[in-house]
Each structure stands twice: as C-alpha cells, then as structure tokens.
Amino acid sequence: MGHNAVQPSTLMSDFLRQCGGYAVIDGGLATELERHGADLNDPLWSAKCLISSPHLIRKVHLDYLEAGANIIISASYQATLQGFEAKGLSKEEGEALLRRSVEIACEAREMYHNIGCKVSWDATGNGEILKQRPVLVAASVGSYGAYLADGSEYSGIYGDAVTLEALKDFHRRRVQVLAESGADIIAFETIPNKLEAKPYVLISVGFLQAFAEILDEEDIKIPAWFSFNSKDGVNVVSGDSISECASIADSCKQVVAVGINCTPPRFIHGLIQAIGKVTTKPVLIYPNSGETYDAERKQWVQSAGVGDEDFVSYVGKWCEDGACLIGGCCRTSPNTIRAITKALSSRSSSATTIQF
Numbered sequence: 109m110g111h112n113a114v115q116p117s118t119l120m121s122d123f124l125r126q127c128g129g130y131a132v133i134d135g136g137l138a139t140e141l142e143r144h145g146a147d148l149n150d151p152l153w154s155a156k157c158l159i160s161s162p163h164l165i166r167k168v169h170l171d172y173l174e175a176g177a178n179i180i181i182s183a184s185y186q187a188t189l190q191g192f193e194a195k196g197l198s199k200e201e202g203e204a205l206l207r208r209s210v211e212i213a214c215e216a217r218e219m220y221h222n223i224g225c226k227v228s229w230d231a232t233g234n235g236e237i238l239k240q241r242p243v244l245v246a247a248s249v250g251s252y253g254a255y256l257a258d259g260s261e262y263s264g265i266y267g268d269a270v271t272l273e274a275l276k277d278f279h280r281r282r283v284q285v286l287a288e289s290g291a292d293i294i295a296f297e298t299i300p301n302k303l304e305a306k307p308y309v310l311i312s313v314g315f316l317q318a319f320a321e322i323l324d325e326e327d328i329k330i331p332a333w334f335s336f337n338s339k340d341g342v343n344v345v346s347g348d349s350i351s352e353c354a355s356i357a358d359s360c361k362q363v364v365a366v367g368i369n370c371t372p373p374r375f376i377h378g379l380i381q382a383i384g385k386v387t388t389k390p391v392l393i394y395p396n397s398g399e400t401y402d403a404e405r406k407q408w409v410q411s412a413g414v415g416d417e418d419f420v421s422y423v424g425k426w427c428e429d430g431a432c433l434i435g436g437c438c439r440t441s442p443n444t445i446r447a448i449t450k451a452l453s454s455r456s457s458s459a460t461t462i463q464f
C-alpha cells in the first residue's frame with residue numbers, strides 16, 4: 109500500500125469532530141430522482157441520469173445539503189464500465205461518466221457553500237473564525253449484484269461463475285477512477301450478505317474481500333466505508349453474519365467507517381450492537397423507509413414503510429447504540445434528512461460548533 113497524504117483514520121475523526129460528534133448522511137438518491145419524474149427503469153438505474161439529466165442529480169444533492177446533510181453520495185451506485193459499455197459507450201466515455209458523477213456532487217457542494225451562505229462560527233480558538241459546514245463527497249460503489257440489475261444485491265446470489273478474482277476484475281478500474289475523481293471517500297454500499305445456497309456461501313464475503321483487496325493492492329489514496337444490508341436484522345442479506353462482515357471491514361486499514369444501509373429501520377438497533385462488538389471504527393447507518401423492493405415487478409411495496417416522524421423517533425436510540433453517522437437510503441427524502449438533522453443537532457456538542 110502506498111503512503112497516503114491524509115491518514116484514513118484521521119480524516120473521519122477530524123470530520124466527526126468538526127461536525128460536533130454526529131454527521132448527517134444524505135437520503136435516497138435514485139428514489140428521489142424518480143420522485144422528480146426521472147424514469148430509472150434501466151440497468152444503469154440512477155446512473156442513467158448522468159447521461160440524460162445531470163442537472164437533476166445536482167438539484168437532489170443540493171436539496172439534501174439544504175436539508176442538513178454533511179455527506180452527499182454520488183450517482184455512481186449502479187454506474188459501471190461494463191454497464192456503460194452495454195449501452196455502446198467506449199471505455200473512455202464510461203470513465204468520464206464515472207468522474208462526472210463525483211464532479212456533479214462537488215459542484216452541488218460548491219454551489220451550496222457559495223450561494224447558500226449557511227455558515228457557522230467556530231468560537232473555540234482565538235477569536236472567531238468563519239467556518240463553512242463540513243461536507244464530504246462520497247463516491248458510491250454498488251455491488252456486482254447492483255450491476256446485474258436483477259435485485260441480487262438483496263439476495264447476494266450471483267451465480268457460480270463469480271469468483272473473487274472475477275469480482276476484483278469487475279470493480280478494479282471503476283474504483284481506481286472514482287478514487288482519482290476528487291471524492292473524499294468511497295462508499296461501498298448495500299453490500300449483500302448471507303447466501304442461502306451452499307455453493308454461494310463464500311461469495312458475499314468474497315465480494316467484501318474483493319473490495320478490501322482492491323483498496324490494498326491498488327494504492328487507493330482516499331479512505332472508504334463499507335455498508336451492508338440486511339433483511340432479518342441478524343445477517344447480511346446473503347446470510348453471512350454481520351459480525352464476520354464487520355470484522356473484515358475492521359481489518360482493512362483504508363476503511364474508516366462500517367455500517368448498514370438500505371435496511372428497514374426496525375432492524376437497525378440490533379445490527380449496530382453486533383457491529384460495535386467487533387469494531388471500534390465509527391458506525392454509520394442510513395436505513396431505507398422500511399418498504400420492501402419487489403425486484404421482479406421493479407416496485408417498492410409501500411405498506412410496510414415508516415413515516416418520517418417514526419423514522420426519526422429511532423434516531424436517539426441509534427445514537428445511544430453507538431452510531432455517529434446517520435442518514436437515509438431508498439424512499440427517504442430531504443424531509444427525512446431535515447428531521448434527522450434536527451434530531452442530531454440537539455446531540456452534537458454545541459461547545460465547538462454553533463449552526464445558524
């Protein structure tokens with residue numbers, strides 16, 4: 109591994125300190141783009157908008173910043189060089205779109221800081237220093253299952269030809285490009301877990317292993333987070349234990365936070381506790397609205413969802429469990445993030461940062 113300019117461990121601890129102890133992650137990106145009318149019924153999902161409507165992506169990032177987000181996640185979740193190639197784009201064009209996803213998020217941050225003028229005063233030093241609210245841009249990397257676009261990031265079942273080397277080859281260039289794109293951190297998201305069928309048992313761990321090895325071998329200069337998803341509150345979706353997954357994340361030097369995303373809020377409490385037993389790294393959680401995704405019909409089934417108020421009623425508990433980065437995933441909105449921001453601001457140490 110090469111020498112990083114910023115030690116991965118200090119990036120996250122410095123950032124959390126600047127945020128007053130708790131940071132707000134943004135909400136669902138793809139589902140929010142859809143709410144604004146984007147048709148994402150496409151193997152590229154939200155990455156389709158990188159081609160058709162980048163301005164809409166920027167608007168949604170800005171909406172989340174205005175709602176209080178400290179971290180915005182790029183539209184690269186389902187953006188892969190292989191997926192772009194299937195649309196007839198060249199490798200160079202695909203790489204440019206990956207970079208563009210991060211640029212759009214950086215543009216939104218700049219616009220927010222310039223035009224929004226949301227400032228806070230840091231009065232802890234000698235005199236008053238004008239300080240902008242800290243905002244990180246995270247480059248999203250979805251799983252191989254997300255690329256398959258058949259919902260298999262919710263099952264972890266990829267088929268028997270998928271080996272560790274194949275997964276590494278699949279992700280290597282994409283991770284390299286995103287790492288050089290100006291993002292502050294790579295968000296490996298919605299990593300599927302426990303596998304029902306025996307031949308696949310090692311694959312989801314292998315997938316995580318693939319990310320960990322790429323980070324190590326390719327001299328990736330920015331840190332990363334690993335975020336898993338669960339359907340039962342005990343294991344990751346493929347069936348591997350959350351402890352095993354969080355332990356792998358814990359052993360990877362480049363990984364500065366570990367957690368859960370795109371999982372119903374009711375499962376989060378137990379998962380935070382399980383993660384906390386195997387790592388001292390900051391724990392992040394950004395659950396979905398609690399609705400379930402029907403991959404066959406490509407629809408969210410609404411009945412099981414929780415409203416923004418219910419979602420936010422969990423926030424205090426999650427903090428007590430040990431989570432310090434909190435946001436939302438699919439079907440959450442700027443309103444959810446606004447409510448999370450409010451709930452967290454009462455917990456953040458007001459001694460260091462006063463927000464206007």
Ligand SMILES: [Zn+2]
Nearest residue numbers: 370396437438
């Ligand atoms: Zn999600």
